[in-house]
Amino acid sequence: MPMILAANANAQGSHVGEWRHPDAWDKPAANIANAVRLAQIAEAGKMDLLFLADGNGVRNLDKPDLFAATSPSDRPGVFEPVTLLSALAMVTRHIGLVATTTTTYDEPFHVARRFASLDHISGGRAGWNLVTTSNPGDALNFSREEHVARPTRYERANEFAEVVKGLWDSWADDAFPQDKASGRFLHPDKVHALNHKGPHFQVAGPLNAPRPPQGHPVGFSAGQSETGKDLAARHSDCVFAIEGSLPAAQTLYADIKGRLAKYGRAPDDLKILSGVTIFVGETAQEAEDLAGALDDLVPVAVGVDYLSKMMGQDMKRYPLDEPMPDFDGRYAGPTGIGQAILNVALEQGLTVRQTSRRILPQMAGNMFKGDPIQVADVMEQWYRGQGCDGFMVAAPVVPTGLERFTRLVIPELQRRGLFRTEYEGRTLRENLGLKRPPDRFSR
Ligand SMILES: Cc1cc2nc3c(=O)[nH]c(=O)nc-3n(C[C@H](O)[C@H](O)[C@H](O)COP(=O)(O)O)c2cc1C
Known part of the structure; x- marks a missing residue:
């Protein structure tokens, strides 16, 4: 299985000084032309997927210096991610499209419906990153006075994921013959109403969308507490993890993979992507100079x-x-x-x-810096050393950082046989080497 390479598609990269750098895009707020260009750069590099983190609130109004300057993870002026990915689906052909949605301030029916639609629109390239919401202030936008407590958030998240998957299984894969001659649009015996009743949700179903091309859009999660890791082991296909050193990443990798058997899953059923910002230059000095220049802008x-x-x-x-x-x-x-x-x-x-x-450059967690060989060496070390199955790559400056990564580092990884030279699969699931869940009618 080749290394997985995801592109963190944040329009402001991952460094707090990014947007002020001369090479950064002008006017990055809610800019569709930039998003299209970024998607095309990542796809030309044969990267597995675009990943959009997200939240539901403007943050840091209480930190005036940061508020005015913004940081990439604040996102005060961005697109709603599924809306954006639906547009990007129409200008790309292969790359996976993964958006973050919260289980704390959304409803499973909405989420199942949105991602089923994205999966159909993109021909099987959708992924849902389940988060429980990191920013407490988001609660104030959803008729609450304070953030839902962590244990409740995770309890709700587990039930939420069950319901979403149940709704994606509403129909058999072949439930919609749409046969003009017989007058049969759908097979009434190939639908299943979920009738879920739990502590947090009551959802009758079925979903008003045919079964997604991937069966279930690829499930991501991000959360590193005990409950977060358990949720990943139970429900996720991929985890976005953040560790600052290889030994710490190896411990987390073994820990998460070790939890899968409890849920009847094999270690390879879940892929772990390590967040990293990559500073690469033609020479190590060039990468060093870029990092220094960005730091000086903060x-x-x-x-x-x-x-x-x-x-x-x-x-x-x-x-x-x-x-x-x-x-x-x-x-x-x-x-x-x-x-x-x-x-x-x-x-x-x-x-x-x-x-x-x-x-400062660490929104994506970790940092690899150097010339293409040095960067490929450390990526290889993490990958072969079971620190991760791949990387969530953030660019320090957008779009030049991603363009440099695809031009300088990816060919080196390909030369070492670590990364694909062509997309092998048709769907994101296939490209990631993940099984397609069979529909409940054939199970
Ligand atoms: C690598 C990583 C990325 C995350 N990305 C998001 C995000 O985009 N939006 C969000 O609301 N929460 C995000 N979270 C927050 C988690 O969903 C979760 O609420 C938080 O990490 C607390 O859970 P934990 O204690 O299990 O880590 C992220 C967490 C991690 C570790």
């Missing part, structure tokens, strides 16, 4: 606000040039990402200022 106040956001703590309360606080070992943070940052800072003895600078 004033300290913006950088520390960004660290506060990632840690879920007001980091302006701590002295800039003293070591990162260890929060008395009690730190939990809003997502597993904060803990991962803290681990690196404590291990390397970084100050608050150094930590804030260190994470």
